[in-house]
Structure formats: C-alpha cells, structure tokens
Amino acid sequence: MSEMKKIKNLKEFSTSADRFEGANLLCPGCAHSIIVREVLNATNDDLVLSASTGCLEVCTAVYPYTSWDASWIHIGFENGSTAVAGAEAMYKALKNKGRLKQPDRNPKFVSFAGDGASYDIGFQWISGCMERGHNIMHVVLDNEVYANTGGQRSSSTPIGSSATTAPAGRVSYGEKRNKKDMVSIMASHHIPYAAQVAPNKWKDMVKKIQHGFSVDGPVFINAVSPCTTEWKFDPKDTMMITDLATDSLVFPLYEIIDGHELNITYRPKNVVPVEEYLAAQGRFKHLFKDEYKYLIKEWQERVDANWAYLNRREEARV
Amino acid sequence: MAKRGWDEFEIGAMLRSFDGVSNDIATTLQEDRNYSQSNSFVASVADWRIAKPVFNKDFCIDCQFCWIYCPDMSIIARDKKMIGVDMDHCKGCGICVEVCPTNPKSLLMFPEQADEEAELSQWPAKDKETK
Numbered sequence: 001m002s003e004m005k006k007i008k009n010l011k012e013f014s015t016s017a018d019r020f021e022g023a024n025l026l027c028p029g030c031a032h033s034i035i036v037r038e039v040l041n042a043t044n045d046d047l048v049l050s051a052s053t054g055c056l057e058v059c060t061a062v063y064p065y066t067s068w069d070a071s072w073i074h075i076g077f078e079n080g081s082t083a084v085a086g087a088e089a090m091y092k093a094l095k096n097k098g099r100l101k102q103p104d105r106n107p108k109f110v111s112f113a114g115d116g117a118s119y120d121i122g123f124q125w126i127s128g129c130m131e132r133g134h135n136i137m138h139v140v141l142d143n144e145v146y147a148n149t150g151g152q153r154s155s156s157t158p159i160g161s162s163a164t165t166a167p168a169g170r171v172s173y174g175e176k177r178n179k180k181d182m183v184s185i186m187a188s189h190h191i192p193y194a195a196q197v198a199p200n201k202w203k204d205m206v207k208k209i210q211h212g213f214s215v216d217g218p219v220f221i222n223a224v225s226p227c228t229t230e231w232k233f234d235p236k237d238t239m240m241i242t243d244l245a246t247d248s249l250v251f252p253l254y255e256i257i258d259g260h261e262l263n264i265t266y267r268p269k270n271v272v273p274v275e276e277y278l279a280a281q282g283r284f285k286h287l288f289k290d291e292y293k294y295l296i297k298e299w300q301e302r303v304d305a306n307w308a309y310l311n312r313r314e315e316a317r318v
Numbered sequence: 319m320a321k322r323g324w325d326e327f328e329i330g331a332m333l334r335s336f337d338g339v340s341n342d343i344a345t346t347l348q349e350d351r352n353y354s355q356s357n358s359f360v361a362s363v364a365d366w367r368i369a370k371p372v373f374n375k376d377f378c379i380d381c382q383f384c385w386i387y388c389p390d391m392s393i394i395a396r397d398k399k400m401i402g403v404d405m406d407h408c409k410g411c412g413i414c415v416e417v418c419p420t421n422p423k424s425l426l427m428f429p430e431q432a433d434e435e436a437e438l439s440q441w442p443a444k445d446k447e448t449k
Contacts, residue, residue: 014382014395017347021335022391022407023361029411033389044344064322065358066333069343069351202386236412236427239387 004214005044007206016041019069025059029235031225031242032056032141034199039110039139039221040070042209046107047071048087052080052122054114055148056141078122084111085134092135108213109136115156116146119180130189130218137212137219140182143227151230155180159302160295161283163230168286173295178302183256186220190259194220198251200242204265208255224251232282241280248277249307254314262313274300347396359407363390367410369427371403372437377424384414384425421445 007013019040026033032055040047047070051057057074060067075083088109094100113122118140126138145163146152153163157175162168166175187194192215197205205223212219226241228234233241245251246266253266275296278284287295333356336343340352353359380400385393392408394401403414403425415425422442428434 010382010386011380011398014385014398014400017344018391019343020391021357021359022404023358023363024390025363026389028366028389028409029413030389033391034387037391038386046344060358061333062358063327063331064333064356065361066335066356067358069335069357199387236416238389238411238413239417 004210005042007042007203007210010202013041013202013206019047020060021067021069023065024067025062026055027227027229027235029228029238030055031143031199031227031238032059034238035139035141035197035205035223035225036112038199038202038205039209042206043108043213045213046105048084048091048107048109050074050080050084050087050111052111052113052117053077053148054117054141055143056112056114058148077117078125080111080113080117081122081126081129081136081138084109084136085129085132088134088136109134111136111138113138113140114146114148115140115142115144116148116154118142119155119182126186126220127189130186130191130220133191133217135216135218137209137221139221139223141225142182142222143225143230144179145227145230147227147230156182160278160287160292160299162286163283173286173292174283183220183222183254187256187259189218191220192217192258193255194222194259195255195265196222196224196251196253198224198242198246198253200239201246201253201266204253208265211255230283232285233280237280241277244272244277244280248272248274249303250274250277252307252310254310260318262310262317264310264314274303362406363409364406367408367430369410369412370405370430370432371408371410371412371414371425372428372432372434373400373403374424374426374438374441375400376441377420377422379420379424381419383417383419387413387417389413 020036049070049072051074073083144156146154151164153166153175156179157163158179160173162174168174183194183196193212195208197208224245226238247268254264256262334354335357337352337354378400385395390407390409392404394404412427415427418425421444428437
C-alpha cells in the first residue's frame with residue numbers, strides 16, 4: 001500500500017498540483033469542478049478515471065482538448081462505472097500474472113457521474129459494480145436535474161422544484177415525487193463505504209475520500225453540486241447555497257460503513273430553516289405564492305423527519 | 319490547433335495531456351509540466367469574463383479559501399502562499415471574492431476593462447459595520 005497523502009490543513013492542501021485543468025467549458029461558478037478537484041487532490045497516487053455522459057463529460061473533453069491530466073475514459077451514459085470496473089479487473093489480473101511494468105504504483109479507480117447517470121440511467125450498472133465488489137469509487141455529482149440537456153427532471157429532483165419536464169405553473173407546483181435515497185440504496189449492497197459529502201466542507205470531504213481510497217471494495221460517494229443554471233442563482237453564490245444546503249440539513253453529511261454503521265459527520269451549530277434554502281433558489285420561487293405555502297411546511301417536516309431518522313440510525317448502529 | 323470540419327473527426331479519439339513520458343504528475347507543479355497542444359491548459363476562456371477579480375496582497379492572510387473553492391483552478395498558490403490569479407482560465411464567477419474572509423476583502427471584482435493599478439490604489443477601507 002502506498003502512503004496516504006497527509007492533509008492537515010488548507011495551507012498544506014494548497015501545495016497540491018491540480019490534475020484537472022482550467023479552460024474547460026463548465027459554467028462559471030459550477031460546483032462540479034470544485035468537487036472533482038477535492039477528490040483528485042486527496043491522493044498523490046495514479047488515477048484511472050471515467051465520466052458518464054453529463055455536464056462534466058461534455059465540458060471537459062471537447063475535442064481537440066482534454067482537461068484531465070490522468071487516464072480518463074468516456075463510453076456511454078450508463079456505463080462509466082463499469083468501464084472503470086473493467087479497468088480495475090484487468091489491473092488485478094495483470095498484477096496476479098506479474099505482468100505489470102510498475103507493480104508498486106497502486107492506482108486508484110474513480111468514476112464520476114451526474115445524478116441522471118447514477119440515479120436513473122446508470123443505476124443497474126452501478127448496482128452491478130457494487131455487488132461484484134470491484135475496488136472502485138463512484139462519485140455522484142448530484143445537481144438534482146439533467147442540467148446538460150436543459151433541465152429535465154431526474155429521480156433526484158426534489159418535490160416542488162420546477163424542471164423543464166415538470167414545470168411549475170397554474171396547475172402544477174413542479175416536481176411531485178420525492179428524491180430517491182441513493183446512499184441508503186447503495187449502502188444496502190453492504191459495500192465497505194458509502195457517504196454523502198458537500199464541497200464546502202472540504203476537510204470532511206477529503207477525509208471521506210481518503211477513507212474510501214483506503215478500503216478494499218466498492219465505495220459510493222454522493223456529492224451535492226449546486227447548479228447555477230438550473231437552480232437559478234448567481235454564479236458567485238455557489239458556496240453560499242452549499243452552506244445553506246448543509247446547514248439546513250437538506251443535505252445532511254454522513255457515512256455508512258459496511259452497510260450498517262451510520263455516522264453523522266457534520267452537525268451544524270445553527271440549523272437554518274429550510275425556507276432560507278428554498279428562497280435562495282429560482283427553481284423554488286413559486287413555492288412562496290400563497291397557494292403553495294403549505295409545501296414549505298411539508299419540506300421542513302420532511303427534512304426534520306429525515307434528520308431524526310439518521311440520528312436514530314446512528315444511535316442504534318443499524 | 320486548427321479547426322476541423324465535421325467529417326474530419328476521428329471516430330473514438332485519444333488525446334494525450336502531455337508530450338513525452340510524464341510520471342508523477344500529482345507532484346509536478348503546472349510550470350514544470352510538459353503540456354501537449356490538446357490539453358485545455360493551453361486554451362483560454364478569458365473572453366468569457368465580464369468582471370475580473372483583482373488581488374490585493376496587502377490584506378491577504380493566505381487562508382487559501384479562494385484556492386479550494388475556485389472552480390477553474392485559477393488561484394495560483396505556491397509554498398502555502400496565494401500569489402495571484404490565472405487570467406487565462408478565470409471565468410469571472412466571483413466565488414473567490416465571496417469566500418474571502420478578510421476585512422476589507424483582499425479580492426474584489428471589477429469590470430474587465432478596469433485598470434488594475436488604479437483600482438489597487440483606491441481599495442476600500444476597513445468596513446466597521448460587519449463583524
């Protein structure tokens with residue numbers, strides 16, 4: 001095993017040499033690249049990466065340019081995770097046969113995918129990777145919408161959000177179904193590690209990524225990625241929105257070890273009302289009309305119930 | 319790289335990020351890397367900007383919040399010090415200014431055509447209202 005990169009504080013972290021390059025075509029203020037940087041900089045080992053179709057893929061591999069300074073592959077919408085799992089299986093086989101040129105280098109296998117490619121389209125493929133026990137990490141950049149193709153709803157889109165295929169108007173308040181609890185579903189595969197992270201809590205995130213790299217087996221990471229275009233806020237407010245998401249407990253930060261040991265890793269000192277999180281985004285603007293005000297109350301109740309559920313699970317260790 | 323027509327693309331392309339052999343990229347700083355012409359590092363998105371961040375090092379405390387939260391790898395940090403902004407890759411989103419904790423801020427957004435020297439000479443004074 002190679003040495004784990006030591007990251008004690010942000011100053012030490014800032015000596016990292018980025019392996020993700022600028023002049024990609026992501027929107028100004030996009031959280032995707034913040035997450036990708038924090039994941040890639042968490043290790044000094046070689047990387048084998050893949051990206052499923054989505055904003056990250058179309059914006060970082062625009063022919064004739066690539067923004068990746070590591071081995072990177074893109075095949076289809078659904079099979080980013082299996083592409084990397086195949087590379088991992090080949091690496092293991094060559095290692096067992098003693099045919100690797102540099103057997104001591106210990107590369108890490110990471111697949112990136114948006115919520116569309118993970119929650120909906122690539123779901124079966126990811127589930128297969130988790131079940132087969134490949135030594136890979138799957139990172140979901142969860143922006144709760146198909147942002148690349150113009151804002152269609154995905155099964156990650158939360159209730160009340162206005163999406164282009166579930167628009168808010170005179171007869172509807174937008175998306176009517178609740179968000180899929182993907183971390184629990186993946187943890188139910190009894191994988192060694194599943195976690196929810198946010199880019200604003202970089203230390204928590206780096207700790208989880210490093211733990212994910214150190215365990216032997218599949219790892220699932222769900223990262224909240226505010227989308228300035230589809231969530232409709234100003235590009236400069238990306239980190240403010242992420243702060244609101246974690247502090248209002250809409251995106252609680254926790255980890256599930258071996259499918260049963262749940263730890264809450266971040267407890268906000270001052271819990272912000274969900275109303276503030278909703279009010280900061282244009283996609284929830286219609287909820288503040290009189291006829292839809294009851295939805296905000298329901299939102300708060302749902303978030304509180306989820307937080308209580310996580311706390312109970314942490315206490316009971318189930 | 320010259321522009322190509324729609325029928326001149328290869329089917330299934332492989333692009334090299336670096337020229338020649340490149341080991342240990344994770345510990346090689348950008349100025350020491352041998353970038354190839356197909357690495358987006360050699361391209362520029364400077365024309366996306368309508369406002370640019372101006373860095374005033376007199377107030378900077380080297381907390382590196384701007385470095386970690388910059389989505390475009392445009393904050394240049396060397397030896398734990400923030401030394402400037404990479405204007406070829408900055409898209410002008412303004413996150414660095416929002417997360418800057420100093421008072422007054424050591425990064426501020428100005429219109430793209432503003433003169434950097436002039437703005438630095440009339441930097442706002444410490445704001446007593448905010449804590």
